[in-house]
Amino acid sequence: xxxxxxLTKDYENKTLGERGKNxxxxxPIQSQSKPICQGVKLMQSVYLQRIMKKNADTGYEKTxxxxxxxxxxxTAIFGLQSLNQLLWPAVCINCKRSICETDKxxxxxxxxxxxxxxxxxxxxxxxxDASRYALLExxxxxxxxxxxxxxxxxxxxxxxxxxxxxxxxxKKGRTELxxxxxxxxxxxxxxxxxxxxxxxxxxVPLHWARRLxxxxxxxxxxxxxxxxxxxxxxxxxxxxxxxxxxIIMPTAAARARNVAGAFAVRYGHNxxxxxxxxxxxIKTTGATLNExxxxxxxxxxxxxFALVLAIxxxxxx
Numbered sequence: 001x002x003x004x005x006x007l008t009k010d011y012e013n014k015t016l017g018e019r020g021k022n023x024x025x026x027x028p029i030q031s032q033s034k035p036i037c038q039g040v041k042l043m044q045s046v047y048l049q050r051i052m053k054k055n056a057d058t059g060y061e062k063t064x065x066x067x068x069x070x071x072x073x074x075t076a077i078f079g080l081q082s083l084n085q086l087l088w089p090a091v092c093i094n095c096k097r098s099i100c101e102t103d104k105x106x107x108x109x110x111x112x113x114x115x116x117x118x119x120x121x122x123x124x125x126x127x128x129d130a131s132r133y134a135l136l137e138x139x140x141x142x143x144x145x146x147x148x149x150x151x152x153x154x155x156x157x158x159x160x161x162x163x164x165x166x167x168x169x170x171k172k173g174r175t176e177l178x179x180x181x182x183x184x185x186x187x188x189x190x191x192x193x194x195x196x197x198x199x200x201x202x203x204v205p206l207h208w209a210r211r212l213x214x215x216x217x218x219x220x221x222x223x224x225x226x227x228x229x230x231x232x233x234x235x236x237x238x239x240x241x242x243x244x245x246x247i248i249m250p251t252a253a254a255r256a257r258n259v260a261g262a263f264a265v266r267y268g269h270n271x272x273x274x275x276x277x278x279x280x281x282i283k284t285t286g287a288t289l290n291e292x293x294x295x296x297x298x299x300x301x302x303x304x305f306a307l308v309l310a311i312x313x314x315x316x317x
Contacts, residue, residue, distance in 0.1 A: 182225025
């Protein structure tokens with residue numbers, strides 16, 4: 001599987017080159033998830049660059065007390081910035097700890113946890129942790145012989161620590177986390193081997209009753225954050241049966257029975273020959289993704305891929 005290219009070469013040259021903390025990739029056999037870690041680091045660097053540029057544009061770096069006295073506009077800007085920091089101090093969007101203005105969004109501890117969650121190799125067939133040397137015909141020992149209806153999968157990381165807390169908060173109303181989680185999903189997508197094969201992004205649907213209670217479908221919000229030159233979002237896959245929460249299902253077999261026949265393609269929609277990427281937040285046993293992929297292929301889809309934020313049941317590397 002190809003390595004993620006998280007940001008453009010311009011960002012790599014300007015950010016990685018200047019900071020000197022990352023060496024250029026010269027090894028073709030490299031961790032699948034290392035670029036996601038680099039992307040998280042670059043995300044911090046880009047935010048810092050933006051703050052520095054903003055300060056430079058407003059004359060922050062060029063002013064001194066004498067200049068400030070002679071420039072009422074700059075004095076007003078500094079005063080407003082100070083008042084803003086006093087009234088609305090910057091806090092980590094994940095743990096709510098106080099952070100510096102230049103940290104932007106996350107504290108150091110959450111950044112470190114996020115890096116640890118996104119740093120392992122994984123099986124491109126099922127998404128679980130696996131060394132590339134343990135793969136046999138593109139699949140790890142854990143998914144050998146299993147009936148998996150989606151063709152390939154890409155993940156941002158494992159369901160633990162900061163990433164777990166962010167996903168749970170995102171599902172419980174913290175939709176402002178969509179930018180950070182969307183960035184991670186995009187990083188995984190761009191590093192996948194199927195990124196150029198996608199025609200439609202299909203978010204895993206919620207039943208109308210559950211969506212009414214929650215107010216939104218988190219998978220649809222994630223899908224809207226994905227960047228692709230041609231693929232469009234398609235919501236013609238529907239959940240036609242209200243199922244129990246998968247969390248309370250004791251086994252993988254029980255999860256599969258719980259969602260069996262729970263999805264259908266809306267009448268009159270044609271997926272014949274289409275290449276589709278399912279979008280979801282978490283994969284545990286894969287029962288939901290499997291049932292969705294099965295339904296789409298029965299509707300004529302030629303390929304069904306999957307993109308998730310996290311794989312549950314894995315250890316942080």
